[in-house]
Amino acid sequence: MFEKLARITNSHLQRLLLDASRRARGFRNWYWESTCANESEVRGLRLLKEWLSPEQLAQFETHKYFDVTGCHSGKRYRLRYGTGMNVCELDHAGRPLAGWCFVPKDGLVPGDVVLAQKIALETDELAAMAVAKHFVVRRPGTVA
């Protein structure tokens, strides 16, 4: 009797927590988008989200970054929302290995920059890396 009651309560509690977490994430994203500097930035963000895969979108909504796989090398890169020095090559364990900087020629809003980088890495990685400039990234647990 108590076991059954505990199971039911546990299941209700889990659903409640899941729902609360979903709402909190929704609110956080709404707040984040509403604090974007201007309409241009919001448009860029919308366009980026339209072009992300479902997995990338889920990762982006949670962390404000997403991973892509280079079409030629199979290497993984992490793209953070930003306009420069935001591409990080990851090692097999998902740790940052090297930073790469390449951006669209014209000044664009962050969403557009990240989307251009994603498409470049997924469709012509070699061309993107041919122009990219390397920068050192600090690995977690190391002193700069």
Added chain:
Amino acid sequence: MAIQIVMDHKGDTRYHFDPKDADALLRAEERFKELTGAGFIAAIRTASGEPAVTRKFDKAAEETLFFPRLVGG
């Protein structure tokens, strides 16, 4: 309706056109050539949703995205 999306300082500019309208299709093709000629990269999405770069105007593409060429930052 098909769409051409051009990234710019405003975020993007969108050009909608009816691919069944010959004139509209011609204008879209001219825009494609003009933009790629100016160094823009054109990308479409495959049936599975993955991006693909295209160097030729695709009449059947529902959505084409143009972004400026990439340079080292």
